[in-house]
Amino acid sequence: MQDAVDVALRYLDLSFTFTAPAAVLDGDRLVITLEPAALPDDVRPFLVERDLAAIHTVIGELVNGLVPVLSVDLTHPAPADTSEHEHVFGLRPRFAAARDQSVVDASVLARALPLASPEATALCERQCEDLAARRRRKPGTAQEVRRLLEGSARFEETMPVVARALGLSPRTLRRRLTEAGTSYQAMLDEVRAERAVVLLGTMSVEQAAGQLGFAEAASFIHAFRRWYGTTPSSYARSVLRP
Template structure:
């Protein structure tokens, strides 16, 4: 069983498609909430809502979530059950065509910023257990419980669709207090969660990762992943302070810039830069990792591991290999071989 990659982002402030907002509007209508109520403060236009290819910023979706949670604070799990693999567009097609659950999880983590998550999920193998943990720490308090439940329910709903059967859930822990009714939780997770535990996670039997998926197709996987990569590359050039930091780093030749150097290039103090990145749900190190990870895949086909490590600012090749495994769940050599290119 391979190790799992780290998620490509650890924040929620990334551009996203309109599909999630459209789903939430339909869900809200089923619960008696008008479109005007749900769209209040989102600045979403009729043209955006009518365009299935429209892209919006995370704060616009968050405004819709806030309006929905204000009127239906206990509906997070019920909303999450409406997120299917097809809701995620090309990323969902990559899930469906994957060979195994582990391959689907891998692509989800590598292209997490093509999803609609707000809770920075991670997947970690712990012996014979797979721990799916959420980190909602950067979210406003008023939407945190709703989004934790929505995101975790969506993850389990999609996994259940992929395996067309029961997901072997061992436990579910949620940080917020227990609601009056847990029937939706039990329907999605197959058991009653533990509440007020101080953490948000589910634990499943790791054997789930080895399950073959019924719609597996190497050709469809290759096409879907290429489309994911193209879309992610475009979206990751996002506006705002995070985008400005990325642009500075992308111009770097050997990534020798420290955060104070980047802050000076942006005309602000390191303290202000750190605060603004925190408010955006990210950090300097997370952005540095994103840019390094992208640059690595560009450099590897034509250079050795040692050369790429030096180009990315790593002191030694071993450190780069370790980082690459975190990013992509495999070694640079295997990554290159799997794509049929030379180098390494």
Template sequence: MRTLPHPVVRHWDFPRGIASVALLLRFGASRGLRRDALLDGSGLTAGHLADPAAEINAQQELAVVRNLATHLPHAGIAAGQNYHATTFGVLGHAFLSAATVQDAVGVALRYLDLSFTFTAPTAELDGDRLVISLHPAALPDDVRPFLVDRDLAAIHTVIGELVTGEVPVLSVDLAHPAPPDTRSHEEVFGVRPRFSAGRDESVVDASVLTRALPLASPEATALCERQCEDLATRRRGKPGIAGEVRRVLELSARFEETMPVVARALGLSPRTLRRRLTESGTSYQALLDEVRSERAAALLPTASVDQVAAQLGFAEAASFIHAFRRWYGTTPGNYARTRGISDV
């Protein structure tokens, strides 16, 4: 049975390279926007942009995205089309040298925090369908539609480059309302999305996963993955405040820690922790949900729903099932069955 790995992260607050900001600045310039207007509030300087190896935090890129979305609110799809495999550096070269599309998708999910995504994408197999879902709930409202369009367009653009042909898209659902002109969406996806759909997902014929890639090289793949691992290890060792909170929660046995307890563990007052998380575009509850959802997915292969609910600190299984449906869009039982897990 074909399986796909879980994403290494389900959030967007991770360090990233400068390449995405540089791309967005070029895109904005092509639409007549000034560089200083797009950099406003980001704290980024000419020195950052001149260094191709510069690393920035997610908030800095988000500031550029916000400025771009303010001026061009419906340009997310067009921006996403400018993201190519090579945009992602060594991660992109790992895509290109993979043996099949499935191998490339696996690399992307294992090293998602080396990308520029803000929408926490996941990829799951549902029979003969590959379901690519975005999870942008933690994003600020003013940038969410732009980033959903950008990230999904980038994903499809890169897959199209890998297979050097048309991606067999079956359907696209987007939670935000339809823009005045949907032609760019139809051009990228090959179908007209269903807007105001309550979810953000693209469904592709799963046969695309078996396609052999023309630049496949096992030696290059091994080298690129080693470099990805080295880079990821270094970056993951420098978490922001959201990462510090996640680390405390991940060490929890039953998630009994309240925000004041976590704040005290980090040497902060609850008010300061709340403010810093807000500035990072997230909240204590969102981080708790992220860690709980990841723990739930890891526990389901070996534990019953009642056992998982108890280990996650839920008072009853019904509350856990409700939360799980919110996290993954399905019940724990259905989630387990689609992965070949029995007796859940």
């Protein structure tokens, strides 16, 4: 589990977190802290809870068991009903706390991952490194387009819509992306391909197709084969769920 945490933190910029998580070993405790300073106040509580719940869920799925949570602190006030919090974390969080954090028993780091695969790990790390390198090569407008696409729910935004969001004309946006060595369609495919791998870990091919904005599963399967050289089902069986 320790290796999985190290990889996750190394490629945190490729995730869908809105906060900045950090993990620190404090004796026999693992302290997971979230830094949400840049989040708007009206959505901050939701996004902090979302990210912290996601971290706990992923850890639980990796070790195939309950996460030994010792405490959960949240800086926002307590809601009227905390039953969902208790269901997710296994205890009632402390609200109006000094920081947003979760403390778990550090013994979880020593647990073996039941579905660990050295081959899948090596493949995923290579993909992460490639994606990180590609992001570093896309400054300026291209990076802004990527940011907007990554925040898209179902990729329904057309290039004119994205151009308007950036205060540009479609023609100017097209020219700037060409100067950066890419295009709107190429960036859309890139972000879709990245999210497809994430979605296939938790849902069916048909569900993933809908989330990615494809009208039908056949179109998604065709695109996925173009991106990865195999079908979504084969990829999920061999890499995500070996």
